[in-house]
Amino acid sequence: MKKVLILMLSLAFAVAACEKVPLTGRKQLILVPPSDMLAMSFTQYKAFLDTSRVVPTSNNDAEMVTRVGNRIRQAVESYMNSNGYSKRLEGFQWEYHLVQSSQVNAWCMPGGKIVVYSGILPYTQNEAGLATVLGHEVSHAIAEHGNERMSEGLIANGLLQAGQVATGIATSARSPQTQALFQQAFGVVGPLAYQYGRGLPHSRNQESEADHLGLIFMSMAGYNPAEAITFWQRMAKASGGKAPAEFFSDHPSDSRRIADLQKLLPEAQKFYASARR
Numbered sequence: 141m142k143k144v145l146i147l148m149l150s151l152a153f154a155v156a157a158c159e160k161v162p163l164t165g166r167k168q169l170i171l172v173p174p175s176d177m178l179a180m181s182f183t184q185y186k187a188f189l190d191t192s193r194v195v196p197t198s199n200n201d202a203e204m205v206t207r208v209g210n211r212i213r214q215a216v217e218s219y220m221n222s223n224g225y226s227k228r229l230e231g232f233q234w235e236y237h238l239v240q241s242s243q244v245n246a247w248c249m250p251g252g253k254i255v256v257y258s259g260i261l262p263y264t265q266n267e268a269g270l271a272t273v274l275g276h277e278v279s280h281a282i283a284e285h286g287n288e289r290m291s292e293g294l295i296a297n298g299l300l301q302a303g304q305v306a307t308g309i310a311t312s313a314r315s316p317q318t319q320a321l322f323q324q325a326f327g328v329v330g331p332l333a334y335q336y337g338r339g340l341p342h343s344r345n346q347e348s349e350a351d352h353l354g355l356i357f358m359s360m361a362g363y364n365p366a367e368a369i370t371f372w373q374r375m376a377k378a379s380g381g382k383a384p385a386e387f388f389s390d391h392p393s394d395s396r397r398i399a400d401l402q403k404l405l406p407e408a409q410k411f412y413a414s415a416r417r
């Protein structure tokens with residue numbers, strides 16, 4: 141009897157909790173209610189901005205971050221809405237900020253909460269370079285990679301009740317343990333939170349997926365995808381083949397990443413061509 145119950149539970153689990161990532165179609169486990177993810181994200185984002193050196197929007201670079209961010213957002217929204225993924229954008233409150241910091245990094249929290257550190261601008265060099273970075277980071281958010289990592293954490297830590305597994309929803313999403321998992325998944329450390337976006341290492345799968353989606357979205361937004369390759373070549377050169385700066389520390393090796401992007405380039409060029417028409 142118990143075996144049957146377990147089988148039924150795992151079937152329900154498979155049906156309820158598996159979702160498909162846009163564009164790649166990869167199946168993933170999503171257990172934390174998106175509304176809870178957004179609530180935690182918005183609180184953390186505000187706390188981060190309150191304790192950071194946010195560059196005023198009147199600044200040219202900050203304005204560029206908003207402009208490129210908005211173009212990526214429009215491409216994402218139009219693709220998601222016309223391909224049956226609009227549910228994934230529910231409750232998004234897009235926001236873009238440039239933060240004064242030497243870190244070579246950028247991130248996007250659930251719900252479209254974006255930060256670009258000024259330290260990455262010498263590497264992005266132009267709008268297409270920035271679109272490469274933002275396309276990648278926004279893709280982590282819309283592919284719900286954070287929720288996926290937390291869902292795996294909930295299971296690994298035995299934090300789910302049988303009933304929650306059956307519905308595929310972790311009703312303990314607001315519990316202290318879940319909050320702690322969120323902090324871990326996104327690398328939130330202390331009130332200054334300068335470690336943001338350096339949480340649990342993203343799996344190689346998630347990184348390659350964010351590269352893939354990011355390349356397509358930047359192309360849809362009208363940025364030449366070939367610029368993504370020159371951006372990564374600049375980054376690779378800057379790191380001199382050694383342990384790279386924050387932005388690429390959890391990422392696949394430069395040579396493999398560039399080779400993968402080159403393979404995806406013809407597909408991306410088609411989107412770029414129709415975006416320019």
Ligand SMILES: [Zn+2]
Pocket residue numbers: 276280342347350391
């Ligand atoms: Zn990444």
